Amino acid sequence: MEQLCPRFEKAMQLFGKRWVGLILYELLNDAKRFSEIEAALPISGRLLSERLKMLEQEGMVERKVYSEFPVRIEYVLTEKGAALQPAIQNIRQWSEHWITQEEVDETIANKE
Amino acid sequence: MEQLCPRFEKAMQLFGKRWVGLILYELLNDAKRFSEIEAALPISGRLLSERLKMLEQEGMVERKVYSEFPVRIEYVLTEKGAALQPAIQNIRQWSEHWITQEEVDETIANKE
DNA sequence: AAACTTAGTTACAAAAAGTAATTAAAGAAA
DNA sequence: TTTCTTTAATTACTTTTTGTAACTAAGTTT
Numbered sequence A, B: 001m002e003q004l005c006p007r008f009e010k011a012m013q014l015f016g017k018r019w020v021g022l023i024l025y026e027l028l029n030d031a032k033r034f035s036e037i038e039a040a041l042p043i044s045g046r047l048l049s050e051r052l053k054m055l056e057q058e059g060m061v062e063r064k065v066y067s068e069f070p071v072r073i074e075y076v077l078t079e080k081g082a083a084l085q086p087a088i089q090n091i092r093q094w095s096e097h098w099i100t101q102e103e104v105d106e107t108i109a110n111k112e
Numbered sequence C: 001a002a003a004c005t006t007a008g009t010t011a012c013a014a015a016a017a018g019t020a021a022t023t024a025a026a027g028a029a030a
Numbered sequence D: 001t002t003t004c005t006t007t008a009a010t011t012a013c014t015t016t017t018t019g020t021a022a023c024t025a026a027g028t029t030t
Helices: A006-015 A020-028 A034-040 A045-057 A085-098 A101-111 B006-015 B020-028 B034-040 B045-057 B085-098 B101-111
Strands: A061-066 A072-077 B061-066 B072-077
Touching: A006 A020, A006 B020, A006 B085, A006 B101, A020 A034, A020 A045, A020 A072, A020 A085, A020 B006, A034 A045, A034 A072, A045 A061, A085 B006, A085 B085, A101 B006, B006 B020, B020 B034, B020 B045, B020 B072, B020 B085, B034 B045, B034 B072, B045 B061
Parallel strands: none
Antiparallel strands: A061 A072, B061 B072
């Protein structure tokens, strides 16, 4: 029986946390502020805050504070975070090939 | 503000479910039976059963029953499931570059 | 029939996530 | 100086998901 690589396991635990993939995706092209990410995704402020803190601790995201009015805080991918771009783009391509409109509709229907 | 693609969102919700990435990874090279996956990952039987059922419903995994003794049930990736191979391999490569041994140790330490 | 094997399921406790109201900080307006 | 805005969180509370461990089902062997 093959042994699971601990680095890969940790990466999967990270990436497999709810919202993490979508948050990283939002930051792929440009830095975003808290409220922008919150508006772009159906995530609550509580969890977004928690996830950004985690991603910062993991060294995947940097938090930048600009002392303007009103205060502007931007989240940017670090090199480590940006290195996930290929994986994220792969999933994006996969979803365009393999997720049908019907499946999307079903998922929405189940929510309501 | 850019609109999030619903197919991609659905894909990320799927992939972002705990254990899904690791289960798919286990099935990448060959079909496996329930007990093999259970032994390879620190997942409980309850969740493994739930996830396999979900992946089957999503058309990513096929459940094959062989009427031997003892009964042998194998889980195989469908074409749809196998199409995630590049994404999974990307995350694997990423983890080898970017997850340090120290990070792995910390994660283990926090568990205990 | 009693025991063994794999593949689950069930009942219950613990952890994570969802929701909505509240707070913090910091400069602007009065 | 007080009060008001604005963004960025945090807190209190409920619901959902996950973890744990014991139990069931179906078929086989003894």
